[in-house]
Amino acid sequence: MIERGHHDMGGQPAGKVERTEHDYPEWERRVDAMVQLLRTRRKITVDELRKNIEALPPEAYDRLSYYEKWISSLTQTLIQRGVITSDELGRKMEQVEQRAKAG
Amino acid sequence: MxxxxxxxxxxxxxxxxxxxxxxxxxxxxxxxxxxxxxxxxxxxRQPERGARVVARAWTEAAYKKRLLANATAACEELGLEIPGLHLVAVENTPQVHNAIVCTLCSCYPRVLLGIPPDWYKSRNYRSRMVREPRAVLAEFGLRIPDGTQIRVHDSTADMRYLVLPMRPKGTEDWDEARLAGIVTRDAMIGVAVPTVTGG
Structure with missing residues (x-):
């Protein structure tokens, strides 16, 4: 039997729908923008993004916010594609964090 | 920004x-x-785009026919770009009420309605909408008569749906712009219906 993926929740029992909305902060909008731009430039496909979101461990899938999942998946996709390396990203993140601390 | x-x-x-x-x-x-x-x-990209499409379909029978036959082309007629996806308009009638969901993630007619609301992407909506839509719609304050069938459309990355709501009574002499003003995002998702007060 094929096990049902964690993301494949159609028809499963769940609670009342909370009609939540939020105004998307700029960083979330930029994640969305990067995804759209990279799609139209054929650097990524929506299927790769979805695959990498679905590959998140169930605990992370539930804990991460929507755009946190998107940025994780986008980054993973670009590493898989060889557009960036994880070393490069690690160095850049360190650099940006240092810059943030320095104010 | x-x-x-x-x-x-x-x-x-x-x-x-x-x-x-x-x-x-x-x-x-x-x-x-x-x-x-x-x-x-x-x-x-805001729901006003989708509302334009709906209002046109309400006022022009030939346009509505084209919309139901090929929503991508019909939207492009109004200058709305629908890049690389198949858009399907589903019409509400007294017999059938339509609603949309994406059980696997968050696919949504973004070109017409903007970024989906949080609840659309929530576990509770995605899980239950396909199993007990009548109960979920009631939670949105929408009571569908027992005699009306509810049809739930599960969106995919390549195929998105737009609900074409029923034009409310009392709007017979309204022009297209005024009609567009009462077509809400939720009405085009199918969790609400347009009313003359726009509420």
Whole structure:
């Protein structure tokens, strides 16, 4: 039997729908923008993004916010594609964090 | 909007966003201007776009026919770009009420309605909408008569749906612009119906 993926929740029992909305902060909008731009430039496909979101461990899938999942998946996709390396990203993140601390 | 360069304390994922963007700019794959322009274009995509389509279909029978036959082409007629996806308009009638969901993730007619609301992406909506739509719609304050069938459309990355609601009674002498004013986002998702008061 094929096990049902964690993301494949159609028809499963769940609670009342909370009609939540939020105004998307700029960083979330930029994640969305990067995804759209990279799609139209054929650097990524929506299927790769979805695959990498679905590959998140169930605990992370539930804990991460929507755009946190998107940025994780986008980054993973670009590493898989060889557009960036994880070393490069690690160095850049360190650099940006240092810059943030320095104010 | 420009908060780039103002490096306040980040969450881990915000840090990832800034870092990835800077790397892509350094590699010449994207520019900050392009990202900013895309964000601005995204802000311009609001449910008013979908409302224009619905109002046109309500006032022009031939347009409605074309919309139901090929929604992608019918939207493009109004100058709305539908890049690379199959859009399907589903018509509400006294016999059938339509609603949309994406059980696997968050597919949504973004070109017509903008970014989906949080609840559309929530576990509770995605799980239950396909199993007990009548109960879910009641939670939205929408009671569908027992004699009306509810049809729930599960969206995919390549196929998106738009609900064409029923034109409410009392709007017979309204023009297209006024009609568009009562077509809400939720009515085009199918969790609400338009009313003459626009509520």
């Amino acid at each position: 420009n908060d780039q360069g103002a490096y306040k304390p980040f969450t881990y994922y915000q840090l990832m966003e800034t870092s990835l963007r800077e790397l892509l700019v350094e590699k010449g794959i994207l520019s900050d201007e392009q990202v900013n322009a895309e964000v601005a274009a995204m802000r311009a």
